[in-house]
Amino acid sequence: MTVADKIYKTLLYFVIIITLLIVGFTFYKTVLNSDFVMIKGEEAQ
């Protein structure tokens, strides 16, 4: 396995872990905490 292969593997696992964490965090932020800007239809217009 070359150095480039090792970098790729490490990065791949890192990205998978980060993705899962971010998806979990997004779920928390949207569904559980609803920490998003919500506007009514008239305001959007």
Place this chain on the structure above:
Amino acid sequence: MNLNLLLCPGESPDFFYLFDLHTAPQLLYYSYIPTIIISLFLSILVLRKDNYSLRSKTFFGFLLFFILWIFNIFIQWLVSYIVLLMFFWQTLILLEIPIFIFAVFFTYSFINNTKSIPNTYKITALLLYLSAVISVPTKYVITSYDIVNCVGTYGNVWGITYVFEILAVIFIAYICIKKYTSRQKDIPGSEIILIGSGVIAFLSFFIFSNIFANLTGNYEINFIGPIGLTIFASILSIIMLKFKAFNIKTFGSQVLIIALIILIGSQFFYATNTASVVLTAVTLVVTGVIGINLMRSVKKEIDLREKIEKTEKDLEVANAHLKELDIQKTEFISFATHQLRGPLTAVKGYASLLIEGDYGEMSAQVKDAIKVIYESTQSLLLIVGDYLNISRMEQGRMKYDLAEFDLKVLVEETVRELGPNLSYAGLSLNFENVKDPCIVNADRGKIKEVISNLIDNATKYTKKGGINIKLEKINQDRCRLMIKDTGIGIPPEVMPKLFEKFSRAPDASKTNIMGTGLGLFVAKTIIEQHKGRVWAESEGAGKGSTFIIELRLVNPDSHIPEAVKKFAEGL
């Protein structure tokens, strides 16, 4: 305000307490469900049929993320709670970017027929994806949600994503053109064009429908998009599996029927009265029964065709093996008979010398014994000669020493030589020769062999009576030799096989034990190679038979010496 429980306007989550199946347009089910099923089948089929190659794995990844993307949109249409809609909308980007990454990987691995993707490609793709992942929980993806219309407002990240997607399509076009112009014989140019244009069309359609929906707010274009995308995905799969096209038929019928059943089943959600429910149920059952039978019959037909193809291949292999064995057998016979002929000729020669008294006088008893040796050797030499001729014919080594000669003289000579045999067998001989010369261009030795063989046969298979030999000119171009006997005759059922290799009449061995069944085959081959004809006529068993040879005569003018012709022209 408790936002966790906030519902989109007009929604009542009666399906698993999360979804409202009644508010979404019906076209959603007809478009998304078959797309998901077909794409799932295609991805698995290609993966399995292409033996888990890199290109099939990347194609699987490409379609898998496409399916997840469609599924995400499907949930967005059905979910009743705005918070869940927000979650799915927010994470959509995580499914969209890999579609393009895998599209690049698939195209690269297909056109280069490679077993690995360069690390630079993979690391670049991961870094791009990572930057998208980090942006997911931020408001740069979706800036805000309109709780009245239940839609989000796209942020800048989506703009950057569309730029990335367009760049990915350009990159795919670039690697395809580059490969097309510099390709070796490893991949046909047509495959590069088909795969390249298929992937580009798929992605362009995808980008266009998404950008159009986002800019105009008309999300219903997404209902048509997946159908078009499924068509492109199907075309790509067919190109990949073009050598296994039969499997596509089985797969196609299965997908069609399953999609049809699911679509009819989905009608239950819209059935408002008992009559509709009953009608849907009956349609579902009828479609199910017909569909399953159709699937079975298609599968049966395809299995049968595959079996026939396999048998055909097996037969081809067996045939090649048999041909090889046949060549070896012919070579062996040729070698063995050639080796046998030398010693046999010596035995025959010395037996002849002994009979003629060259080694002194012998008692009558010893002379008779040597005569038997001589005759048996003579028969053996004929048999060996037949085998040698056959092996030469099979190897294409039969050579003819062509020369013009008078057939009348040759027949006369042969009859004179074999005449004593007939007298010895107690048979009468009636020979009627032609008056004019019959000049033929042929191998004298081989023609004599054929005539001798036919007269010899007539002698062997005739117990009493006699043999009539007649040579006549039919016209200016042809002459005919007839050898008619009063022998055992030929039964009608034997006649069609008479001139075939190793073919003998059922009772032939009673009259002639030494026959090999090769003489007539050799005679026929020799005569036909001289552009002549040989055939037999008989009224049946015990009624005698006639063997007829027809040969082409040489044009009378052709054997006039050139000098004489020139002299005649000068007059």
